[in-house]
Structure formats: C-alpha cells, structure tokens
C-alpha cells in the first residue's frame with residue numbers, strides 16, 4: 001500500500017486557515033539528523049522531487065556554501081510546505097553547534113512548537129539539554145532518529161528523556177526490527193503505531209512505499225501494542241478525566257477500544273499544555289518514520305491561536321479569534337510583528353524575517369518600529385521556501401515572511417517590534433499613543449562574546465568598505481560584535497567561539513568580498529574592580545548637577561529595590577543604576593525641555609564609553625561594574641540638548657575611575673562548561689591532559705547514558721521513568737557492557753577558554769578520533785595568579 005499521510009486523521013478542530021498553520025522548529029544536538037529529517041519532510045510533502053543529502057552537500061535548507069562544505073547548519077533556514085493537504089507548516093531548521101546558540105534563541109522566539117531530534121545511539125546530548133531548557137514553555141514532540149545504527153537504544157533514550165528533561169512521555173510509535181537470517185542481528189524496518197494500531201514497514205527500494213498491516217491478537221506485536229496503549233491511556237488519564245470516563249464506560253475498560261481520534265485529541269491537549277511529550281522514532285537517512293512525524297506535527301503541536309503569546313514590555317490583553325488570530329487590547333485593527341532575523345541576499349539584498357503576531361501586515365503599509373520610534377513605509381513582502389522567494393500581498397497573524405526593499409535597511413534590526421494598521425495604509429494615528437504605539441515584544445538577549453580577532457583593511461582605501469561589510473555582518477548576526485580601539489585604531493570582531501569567527505571570516509572574504517586581513521582568534525579578556533569608588537559630585541555654573549560612584553557588581557540582586565532603576569549596558573554585565581530622583585519622584589510633571597529618555601540615554605552612553613575604554617590596568621574593557629547615579633541630579637529647565645549633561649557625566653565617571661589604583665583591578669577570563677565523551681580506555685590520558693596543562697576543574701565523570709545528568713535529579717521524574725512502559729531494546733542485547741572498549745564516559749569539567757581554543761585536534765589524537773566534546777560559556781572568572789603573567793604577555 002502506498003500512502004502519503006499515514007494516519008489520515010481528519011482534522012477534528014476548527015477549519016479556519018490559522019488553525020491549520022504550524023510554526024515549528026527543529027532543534028537538537030549537532031549531527032542528530034535535523035537537516036536529514038527536514039529534507040525528507042520536504043520530499044514527502046511534495047515540495048521537492050528528490051531527497052538531498054547532507055553528506056553529498058546538496059540539501060535544500062543548508063544552502064550556504066559554508067554549510068555545504070562543512071556539512072553543518074549555520075543559519076536557520078525558514079521553509080514552508082503543506083501536509084495532509086491543507087495544513088501549512090513553516091519550518092525552521094536550526095543549527096546544533098553551541099557557537100550558533102543565538103541563531104537558535106532568535107528562532108525559538110517565533111516558534112509555536114518544536115520537534116526535538118535525538119540520536120538513538122548518543123541519547124540526550126548536552127546541546128539538546130541546553131536548547132530544551134531555553135525553549136521552556138514551547139510544546140514539543142521528540143523524534144528518536146538513527147534507529148538503524150548499531151547501538152541504537154529507543155527505550156534507553158526515552159528513559160534519559162524523562163529523567164534529564166523532566167517530562168512525561170507519550171509513546172506514539174515503537175520501533176520494530178526484523179532479524180538477519182545468518183547473523184541474527186536486528187535490522188530496523190519500521191514502527192508499531194500505538195495510536196492507530198498498525199504496523200508500518202518501509203520499503204528499502206522505494207522511499208514512498210510503506211507496508212501497513214493490522215495487529216491481530218495472533219501478531220507478535222500484539223503484546224507490545226496493548227502495553228503501549230495501556231501506558232498511553234494511563235499517562236493521559238492523569239490529566240484528562242473525559243478520557244478515563246470514556247475508557248471505563250464506552251470502551252468497557254479495554255485500552256484497545258479507544259479510538260485513534262479520541263486519543264489524538266487527548267495527546268494534543270497534553271502536548272499543548274506541556275504536560276507530556278509525544279515520542280516517535282525512525283531513521284531519516286533510510287527514509288523511515290518521517291511521515292508519522294509530520295502527522296504528529298499537525299496533530300499535536302499548537303496553531304498560532306493555541307500557542308502562548310510572547311512577553312511584552314507593557315501588559316497587553318490578548319484574546320484569540322479563530323479566524324483573526326490574536327487580538328491585542330481588543331483592537332482588531334492593530335497589527336504587531338517581530339523582526340527576528342536579517343540576512344543580506346546577493347540578489348535580493350537585505351531581507352528581514354518577521355513573524356506577525358496579530359492583525360495583517362500589507363505591502364506598502366506605513367509602519368512604526370516601536371523599538372526605535374522610527375516610522376517607515378514597507379516595500380514588497382515575500383514568503384521563503386529555503387532560498388526561493390514567493391511574493392505575497394500581505395501576511396496574516398501567525399505567519400512568517402520577509403520584508404524586502406531599501407526602506408528596511410536602516411529601519412529594522414533583529415528583535416525590533418513593528419506596529420501598523422490592518423487596513424489603512426497609513427493608519428498609525430488612530431492608535432493610542434501610550435498603549436499601542438509603545439508596545440514591544442521583549443527583545444532577544446544576546447549572549448556575551450568570548451573570542452575575538454583583529455580585522456584590518458588591506459589598504460587604507462579599503463577602510464570605508466570594510467566598515468560597511470562589518471555593519472552588514474553584525475546586522476545579520478547581532479551575536480557578532482565590532483569594536484574599535486580609540487588609541488590604536490584597531491578593529492576587533494568578537495563572537496561566540498572559534499567556529500563562529502571562522503564562519504564570519506569566510507563570509508567576509510568569500511561572500512562579501514572584503515579586502516581585509518583577519519587576525520588569529522584570541523580569547524576576550526576583561527578586567528574588573530575590587531572596591532567601590534568614592535562619591536564624585538559636581539555642580540556647574542550653568543545649573544547642571546550630578547553625583548555618582550562606581551561599584552563592583554559581584555552578583556546581580558534577585559530583585560531591584562523600589563527606589564532605583566537598573567539599565568543594562570548591553571554587554572559585559574555592566575549596569576547603570578539610577579536612584580529615584582529626590583524631587584521628581586512625587587511630581588507627575590516632567591519639568592525639563594529634554595525628555596526623560598534623552599537624559600537616561602546620555603548617562604547610558606557616557607557609562608558605556610568609559611567602561612569600554614578600561615585601560616586602567618591592561619587596556620581591557622571593564623566587566624561587572626555598576627555606575628550609580630544619585631537622585632539629586634539637575635539640569636537647566638530650558639536646556640534643549642543633552643550634550644552638556646553628557647559631557648558632565650563622562651568627565652565625572654572618568655574622575656571616579658581615577659580613585660582606583662593598579663592593585664584594585666583584576667583580569668577576568670571566560671570559563672567554559674565542557675562535556676567530553678571519550679572511550680573508557682582513553683579516559684586516563686584525557687583526564688591527565690585536562691587537569692594538567694589545561695587547568696580544568698573536573699566536576700563529574702559519568703557513563704554516557706547515565707541518568708543522573710550531574711545536576712540534582714528530580715525524584716518524581718526518576719519514579720516516572722521507572723514506571724514507564726518501555727519495550728526491549730534488541731540492538732543493545734548483543735552489546736557487551738563489561739567490555740571497556742565499547743563503554744563511553746562523559747567528563748564534565750570547567751575549563752578556561754584559553755586552554756581549549758583548539759582542543760578538537762588534541763582530543764582526537766588522544767582518543768584515536770573517537771572523542772567528542774561540547775562546550776558552552778559558563779561565566780567570567782578571575783585569572784589565577786600563576787597564569788596572569790602569560791596572559792598579560794598575550795594581550
């Protein structure tokens with residue numbers, strides 16, 4: 001039997017088009033098979049006529065030359081396709097490497113649901129754990145991929161999932177195997193569909209062909225099916241009383257008598273409420289299991305009207321209409337969208353990806369960027385199918401599309417909110433000034449950069465064009481930072497890791513044709529202060545008054561006191577703290593000609609310049625400092641520009657810095673959390689190398705599939721994992737667990753980044769190419785005395 005959509009579950013929910021939209025992301029650890037699975041999804045949906053392969057570098061979503069060369073995803077691609085005829089899926093394939101975490105975070109912001117792909121051999125890996133935690137609140141389904149590999153463990157992975165992610169699971173399908181006639185080795189060939197009570201076996205020759213059979217009592221799969229159903233109903237019953245009622249009365253206590261329709265409704269509810277995670281399995285590379293996964297996406301993940309609304313700066317009343325989608329503050333004319341990604345296409349130019357949350361965005365509309373306060377007219381709107389664009393007249397609530405054209409250039413950046421009128425091309429005036437025009441979807445936090453490289457123009461004549469291409473690069477990827485040293489004039493490009501900067505370098509040289517020299521990747525060190533400055537005050541004849549001091553910021557307070565406001569100074573854990581104004585706090589009137597925002601911005605700007613300069617001890621930017629402004633500042637009522645106030649604050653901050661002497665400064669370095677997988681037999685060598693020259697602080701050593709995960713395990717979920725029905729893992733039966741050569745250990749350690757910048761080649765040589773590691777930023781710590789001299793030399 002040949003089927004496109006296996007379950008063919010007719011839609012039982014509302015038929016409006018928005019209810020048939022799914023904005024989903026594929027998230028996982030590097031190499032779990034995200035791109036391979038996406039390619040199959042595109043093929044089965046009819047979007048492509050042939051299946052692309054990562055290993056041959058011809059996939060649809062990894063279309064950048066660097067992605068194809070390296071076989072990894074670097075930027076998240078957005079692609080739209082249909083499933084079960086009229087469901088539309090907007091899918092984002094996100095990168096798995098930790099250096100591109102920001103790319104994942106900004107995608108998560110606009111997703112309503114996620115598919116988490118796990119490698120059945122490796123289980124729940126470090127990056128999956130991290131992304132899972134970052135996507136808290138977003139409903140997920142799990143796909144256990146690579147079931148065809150030796151050492152695949154379906155049940156082992158499910159157990160890890162429950163314990164490490166603290167989630168209940170709903171086993172939608174279970175793997176089935178045939179056995180090689182000679183070796184008796186298990187061969188993965190399909191799934192037992194627990195919901196629809198079918199066995200599905202995929203043809204090896206024809207990727208479209210599936211053999212679908214019933215499971216009568218005489219079938220060898222019957223026992224697994226009935227236990228699987230029992231487990232499913234029991235888990236769902238804990239939250240769905242109606243299902244239990246039906247089970248006891250209509251189904252006469254027989255798990256087999258509950259219809260697929262009813263089960264699917266209950267699974268959908270449990271998933272959207274984040275009560276449990278549906279789990280499916282397959283081997284995308286062998287084209288097994290992808291169609292049921294697509295069915296699960298439309299059946300279980302939320303549409304935009306069921307998804308949670310993102311946090312906003314002002315409280316917004318959000319109601320949902322089945323046709324119009326989200327309506328904010330009962331204003332049906334209000335369109336709110338978020339720009340979540342900017343790319344520069346060689347042909348189309350600047351493209352700004354947006355997600356519409358409420359209302360309709362029409363091409364040609366005048367819009368307000370509520371983050372910057374700029375108004376502008378938008379040009380053409382398009383919807384992307386990986387790198388192919390389709391022009392559309394409008395984008396409705398829930399949809400993801402792209403703003404194109406020159407008007408976008410300086411008007412929108414990643415994280416900005418756009419407001420416009422649904423119908424009128426220029427209807428902004430009809431909105432409430434404070435309520436609607438001030439509304440912002442909370443910005444995307446950018447993680448701090450930890451490495452940098454110098455960039456120099458090849459000739460002086462190339463300087464201007466270098467600045468322009470660097471601007472393009474940072475506009476596309478705000479997790480890259482460009483800074484210029486005032487004194488030496490040197491430009492530094494900083495990023496999340498070595499790979500991040502290597503990719504940026506390739507992009508600069510090959511795609512943007514920049515005539516520049518890029519220096520070696522070096523660690524970004526910072527410095528901090530060990531004591532408070534005195535209080536510095538000044539009053540000028542013109543009537544300006546300011547009083548401030550500088551404090552070290554060892555730890556952020558859990559809650560900010562009522563009598564002060566904290567402003568984050570964009571990076572390096574620095575803050576401007578403004579104490580409540582002694583006179584202004586009780587009066588509603590703002591007496592000055594210049595606005596409150598201008599005053600705050602002047603203080604922020606002078607603080608940032610002073611802190612960035614550092615250069616007290618070792619010319620490094622300052623980190624973890626707070627500039628505290630006393631509440632008695634003043635400026636002439638008639639002043640129309642903040643420039644005097646800016647100059648005063650700048651000189652007072654520099655004066656306060658003069659209180660510190662050399663011994664009051666400390667150099668800080670980035671410390672990384674590492675998770676290193678090594679064969680047991682090589683563990684001694686790897687540990688010796690880590691704790692010796694690399695100064696690692698080893699936190700734990702665990703078996704690869706340990707369930708403790710190093711953190712304090714949640715007893716409730718450990719119990720749930722013990723009670724969960726799990727079928728046997730035939731592929732693990734033959735594995736000799738006492739054989740050390742096959743056992744993999746995971747070393748968790750904290751290591752200074754400097755000591756592991758090019759660790760991969762060393763690890764590979766210590767483990768004959770079998771070791772692997774994952775690392776992520778932990779925080780900044782003081783450089784130990786024994787390493788300080790060497791580091792100062794390096795700077």
Ligand SMILES: Nc1nc2c(ncn2[C@@H]2O[C@H](COP(=O)(O)OP(=O)(O)OP(=O)(O)O)[C@@H](O)[C@H]2O)c(=O)[nH]1
Pocket residue numbers: 028029030031032033034035036037054055071072073074094095096097145146147148149282283284285286
């Ligand atoms: N045996 C087997 N290999 C697979 C399967 N799925 C993917 N692979 C292989 O695993 C490797 C990684 O696959 P990708 O699809 O690039 O993984 P990814 O998660 O997209 O990787 P990044 O984008 O770099 O994070 C490739 O060599 C694939 O051919 C599978 O089902 N079985």
